[in-house]
Amino acid sequence: MTPFCWDSCKLAIFDLDGVIVDTAKYHYLAWKELADALGFTFTPRHNEGLKGVSRQRSLEILLEVGGLTHAFSPGEKEKMAAEKNARYVAYINNLQQDEILPGSRALLTGLRAQGIKTALGSASKNARPILDKLDITPLFDIIIDGTSTQKAKPDPEVFLLAARALSIAPENCVVFEDAQVGIDAALAAGMRPIAVGYPGILTGADLYITDLAQVQCPSRLG
Ligand code: B16
Ligand code: MG
DSSP states (O other), X not given: OBOOOOTTOOEEEEOSBTTTBOOHHHHHHHHHHHHHHHTOOOOHHHHHTTTTOOHHXXXXXXXHHTTXXXXXXXXXXXHHHHHHHHHHHHHHHTOOGGGBOTTHHHHHHHHHHTTOEEEEEOSOTTHHXXXXXXXXXXXXXXXXXXXXXXXXXXXXXXXXXXXHHTTOOGGGEEEEESSHHHHHHHHHHTOEEEEESOBXXXXXXXXXXXXXXXXXXXXXXX
């Protein structure tokens, strides 16, 4: 268990894909199927650059990998992004409750029991059905996702909207993130980023953990 200082924390904001639930693998499979159809190889290493990135920007990165940056019209790209999403949604429809990542449910429950608010701060437009499938929607005081934001991470909008909705100052917020763009967004918001991942791959975080089960819940508030 990693010692964790909850002093001054009033709001814990959680990224979804890769922090709360293991859906990053389905994003990868759906993008890979699109790359296969376009005739190039898309590896898990390439996929690292898509984590936390919006759907449209992810497509641009994928096409760069395939050397197809200028090959398609905006309308064709929109269709490709929609196809990828349909593949992803098909995977999500089969999501099992045990695909929630270790420690997620216990930490959310424990924080709320101690009076610390919880928020979702995700780029995904599929966040709500995923939370519903996992039966954890009521564990969040506020949900900010890709349907409620204009600007993608690393812009701080997603996290600032969550803090503002609950009238909590950014310096009283911690953000759990598995993507570099998310850590950068937390820093830009003036919040404390905790990386779910390894230093060397991710930089700029206050603390590095492998999953939320490593986070010690506050036992009492001073
Ligand atoms: P969607 P997060 C992000 O979610 C994913 O990490 C990223 O891979 C995905 O492209 C993005 O959501 C948009 O997702 O296509 O479902 O709208 O990590 O910010 O929770
Ligand atoms: Mg993520």
